[in-house]
Amino acid sequence: MGRAAAQRFNVTVQVLPLDRGPRGSYAGDRGPMKAGETKDHDHVVSMEVEDESNLVSNRTKVSQLAQRYAKIRAQALSPDESLGLIERLAGEQQ
Incomplete structure (x- = not known):
């Protein structure tokens, strides 16, 4: 880019950076995550774990993942x- x-x-x-979190851990250690919004304004998260993609649409889970995303941005x-x-x-x- x-x-x-x-x-x-x-x-x-x-x-x-991999060493940005407390004691060398970081919030993004579970793999790539992409947040999105549908045309109906529902929020979804796509995650890749161990070479497998997973689309999350459950509102509670999406909320939890949004909190993790916020932590990733705070540590970046x-x-x-x-x-x-x-x-x-x-x-x-x-």
């Missing part, structure tokens, strides 16, 4: 710090 894409008004890039670097890290790492690989 380039700087231009990361600076779009509808894009937020945040990197979550800010968007500016994230972009800086990505650029530094990309520069090291060139």
Whole structure:
């Protein structure tokens, strides 16, 4: 992802280093999670655990996952710090 894409008004890039949580743990350790909303405004979460996708639509479970998502964002670097890290790492690989 380039700087231009990361600076779009509808894009937020945040990197979550593996050591950001207390005692080296972090809220995103259970795998990728994507939050979404249906055309009927129901909230859903797609999770990938051990190479298997799972779509969660149960409101209670979605609420719990939304809390985990909020914790992931709280532990992540800010968007500016994230972009800086990505650029530094990309520069090291060139």
